[in-house]
Amino acid sequence: MVLCAYAYFYQAGGWNQNSRFDLTRALVEHGTASIDRTHRNTGDKSRRDGHYYCDKAPGISFLAVPAYAAGHALASPAQTTAGKADFLAWSAYASTVWSVGVPAALAVVALYLLLLAFSIPARKSAALALAYGLASLAFPYATLLYGHQTCAAFLLIGFALLAGERTRETTPRPAILVGAGLVLGAAVAVEYPAALAVAPICIYAVATLAPRRRVLVCLGAGLTAMGVAVAAYHWIVFGGPLTLPYDFSTQPHRSQGVFMGIGAPDPEALWGITFSSYRGLFYSSPWLLLAVPGALYWWRGQKRRPEVLVCATVAILYVWLNASLVDWQGGWAMGARYLVPAIPFIAILAAGVLTKTPRRRVLGWARAGVITLLVAWSAALMLLGTAVKPEVPTRIREPFATFLWPAFRDGHLAISTQSIDSISAPHGGPPAAWNLGQIFGLGGLWSLAPLLLALAVLGAWLWRATREG
Numbered sequence: 001m002v003l004c005a006y007a008y009f010y011q012a013g014g015w016n017q018n019s020r021f022d023l024t025r026a027l028v029e030h031g032t033a034s035i036d037r038t039h040r041n042t043g044d045k046s047r048r049d050g051h052y053y054c055d056k057a058p059g060i061s062f063l064a065v066p067a068y069a070a071g072h073a074l075a076s077p078a079q080t081t082a083g084k085a086d087f088l089a090w091s092a093y094a095s096t097v098w099s100v101g102v103p104a105a106l107a108v109v110a111l112y113l114l115l116l117a118f119s120i121p122a123r124k125s126a127a128l129a130l131a132y133g134l135a136s137l138a139f140p141y142a143t144l145l146y147g148h149q150t151c152a153a154f155l156l157i158g159f160a161l162l163a164g165e166r167t168r169e170t171t172p173r174p175a176i177l178v179g180a181g182l183v184l185g186a187a188v189a190v191e192y193p194a195a196l197a198v199a200p201i202c203i204y205a206v207a208t209l210a211p212r213r214r215v216l217v218c219l220g221a222g223l224t225a226m227g228v229a230v231a232a233y234h235w236i237v238f239g240g241p242l243t244l245p246y247d248f249s250t251q252p253h254r255s256q257g258v259f260m261g262i263g264a265p266d267p268e269a270l271w272g273i274t275f276s277s278y279r280g281l282f283y284s285s286p287w288l289l290l291a292v293p294g295a296l297y298w299w300r301g302q303k304r305r306p307e308v309l310v311c312a313t314v315a316i317l318y319v320w321l322n323a324s325l326v327d328w329q330g331g332w333a334m335g336a337r338y339l340v341p342a343i344p345f346i347a348i349l350a351a352g353v354l355t356k357t358p359r360r361r362v363l364g365w366a367r368a369g370v371i372t373l374l375v376a377w378s379a380a381l382m383l384l385g386t387a388v389k390p391e392v393p394t395r396i397r398e399p400f401a402t403f404l405w406p407a408f409r410d411g412h413l414a415i416s417t418q419s420i421d422s423i424s425a426p427h428g429g430p431p432a433a434w435n436l437g438q439i440f441g442l443g444g445l446w447s448l449a450p451l452l453l454a455l456a457v458l459g460a461w462l463w464r465a466t467r468e469g
Helices: 002-006 015-030 059-074 077-081 084-117 122-134 148-168 174-190 192-208 212-238 267-274 286-301 305-324 337-355 361-388 399-409 444-465
Strands: 045-048 051-054
Touching: 002 084, 002 122, 002 444, 015 051, 015 059, 015 084, 045 212, 059 084, 059 148, 059 174, 077 084, 084 122, 084 148, 084 337, 122 337, 122 361, 122 444, 148 174, 148 192, 148 305, 148 337, 174 192, 174 212, 192 212, 192 305, 192 337, 267 305, 286 305, 286 337, 286 361, 305 337, 361 399
Parallel strands: none
Antiparallel strands: 045 051
16 A cells, blocks of 8 residues: 555655665666766765765665666667666666665565564554554655655564564574664665664663573674675775775765764754754654654553653654754655654654543544544655655745645646756746656546545555454
8 A cells, every 4th residue: 555655656866865865876887886977967966086986875876776786687779778867767766766666665565564573452552553654754756756754664674573473472493583784784874873873772682582591693684694795895995894985975065064974963953853844854744743652651551661761862863863853844845754663663653642531432432533634644745745845945845835745736747857867857847756646648637536546445444453352
């Protein structure tokens, strides 16, 4: 269901996605990490010894290689030359679905299974998982060739594997531990700040699973394998296993602050990424505020206290990081994109409200009504932003009120004019983005009709499939 939504949109180009896609193209077409042939389509790049490289963590670019390689192998010479723009657009779309949409969808399933393991009924677990997948920034960022949502997916899957082993209350299986280590390591390979979440997750595993030696060895083996691969890339491309692309970034702000653009937390930034209409996480997804009472419910139950500590720690660390960045607003965005990897952990805390049943039925109905309204409002905003343009220019202080809603109301969808091979978005140029409804000839808001119909049918099936008894 969520993959249907994620794969419905192609957001075209931008500096971030162009840089990552350039590395994928260089690896497939020329067998090199240098993006010298295409670097003019992005400002997000590094320069070392006269050569240009992607300035991002390499994970997404590596993940996209199979999808792009398959398309490149099947395409005719005419398609890759005369029809190059169309070929690159469809290749970027396939690469995005494969490397971002699929992991994001799998993470929604992992969240559903994790909540089931925490004894939350199937229908409530499915509703919460869908709220995460379609009513938070997970939705728009699952349609962009960025690292945030894939990072979130890997962190959630790794945590779900470990928490699932704890709920079994038996000796943890080595294969699961190694797998968890691999996906957690992959999260860091996709976005370096994921180390902030990996550390408390690993501490949780060692503290709650036994025998500890097995946990350390198996979990460490997965993490080490992925770490060695990333270190080798850094060594080959940037001259040292711990030398990051940002050390050679052409972006001046990467060298500001105390370290890599990180300074002291800024109160203005803290407000900006939480409640402001500019980038506020809780402004665009107010249902996530349920994490506060949800955490209290989980904590009072005592059984899930270790999980509460992990989720709260990850959320706090990411808020601290985002509020400490010199570019805390995240450039062109419709929300606090640097917090995207923390959202699944906030969602897990919010699920705690589902563990408490009000004594009076009318109170239960009232609570369900409030939660439904909050989720529906959030889902509407996420669909609106995803359908129009998730990358809202930094200068626009009210992204939803003054940019996204007017465009959506007038039926102007998929309005990005920047291609995957262009450094800028020409004003008044033809749209480079699209949705599948538009591909099949539907215009305006009608282009969303097939998606909404598919979601309604699949939602009805899911409601029936999760019926208790």
